């Protein structure tokens with residue numbers, strides 16, 4: 001939506017009937033600029049491991065440092081340029097508490113299953129590959145995603161990458177954790193598992209056994225190939241619908257235990273302090289959330305006329321059942337079209353036809369999940385938490401499970417701005 005050419009204006013005015021013509025014109029333009037030498041060079045690269053064209057430059061961006069993420073290399077997914085529901089592995093967000101990404105030789109790697117089990121087991125990567133496997137599309141999201149008030153360079157968070165860039169969606173492949181646990185034989189009295197990674201901080205999380213026996217994947221594959229190093233190569237947990245911390249990367253150990261272990265991050269940074277002095281521990285499931293990715297903050301709407309609004313919705317409660325869009329500042333809401341097939345615990349793409357009259361307005365989306373949970377406005381969210389806006393902005397209560405509706409203001413000049421605050 002960055003183009004502001006008269007051509008584009010005319011196309012929009014005259015409507016979609018001209019789409020075929022416009023595309024045809026572009027195609028011949030490209031053919032003219034690629035000499036046979038360039039075509040040959042491109043073919044050679046594409047033969048080994050494909051590269052995108054030099055015309056495409058969309059990239060991850062670093063997040064602004066926060067008190068808990070001073071050293072970490074948090075990289076945000078460019079949702080504004082996304083199409084469909086799969087995040088390319090190269091653009092998957094990265095959240096690692098110690099900046100270093102361990103380099104693990106898969107031939108040396110082992111994963112240990114032990115604790116309250118009939119027999120402790122050690123698996124090599126090759127052995128895991130022999131076991132029954134699944135491939136499923138799931139989103140990951142950091143618990144403090146969409147609370148960002150600042151962009152990476154210190155300005156007010158403006159783009160959907162700044163505000164919502166800590167969520168991505170991949171097809172994950174691997175062995176159900178239940179297969180490994182059944183093989184080891186879970187003993188009576190077991191109620192939790194502790195999953196541990198082998199990064200420097202030994203990232204470890206307590207997960208209810210019920211979830212472990214349900215749908216957790218011990219994943220070695222992402223989008224048709226091995227995991228990326230930043231995503232946990234060669235092995236990670238994918239814990240559908242649970243907040244980011246439970247997606248343990250560089251997995252080396254699962255210990256079956258009778259109670260949670262009160263690990264570092266589940267008793268410090270990621271607890272949810274409440275105004276009455278109490279705190280929430282062990283919040284797992286992410287609430288329903290949606291956001292319009294196009295048009296979104298920082299993009300331009302070149303002139304009045306037809307646009308397809310599009311965005312993403314997801315929930316830790318399962319599948320997305322409904323998405324509504326408002327293009328008049330929240331006065332009226334209409335159902336958006338949802339892209340099928342529906343995947344549970346996955347990004348879900350929605351579309352909404354919009355004819356802009358050229359006047360200033362606010363566009364926003366809200367979703368409902370299969371349990372009937374509805375995404376709240378910021379004001380409704382604050383009410384359910386019993387906090388005021390100032391408290392939310394200035395304390396750590398802002399961190400964690402915020403799922404407020406994201407409004408984007410469209411000005412008469414056609415610029416799109418973050419209108420949350």
Ligand SMILES: Nc1nc2c(c(=O)[nH]1)N[C@H]1C(S)=C(S)[C@@H](COP(=O)(O)O)O[C@H]1N2
Pocket residue numbers: 092093094095096097098140141142143196197198199202203230231232243244245246247248249250
């Ligand atoms: N071993 C290990 N696993 C980890 C982390 C970590 O620092 N170390 N970070 C967690 C957090 S906070 C999130 S949000 C997700 C992010 O997964 P991604 O980097 O693949 O997007 O991984 C989780 N798993």
Ligand SMILES: [Mo]
Pocket residue numbers: 095141142143144244245
């Ligand atoms: Mo996270």
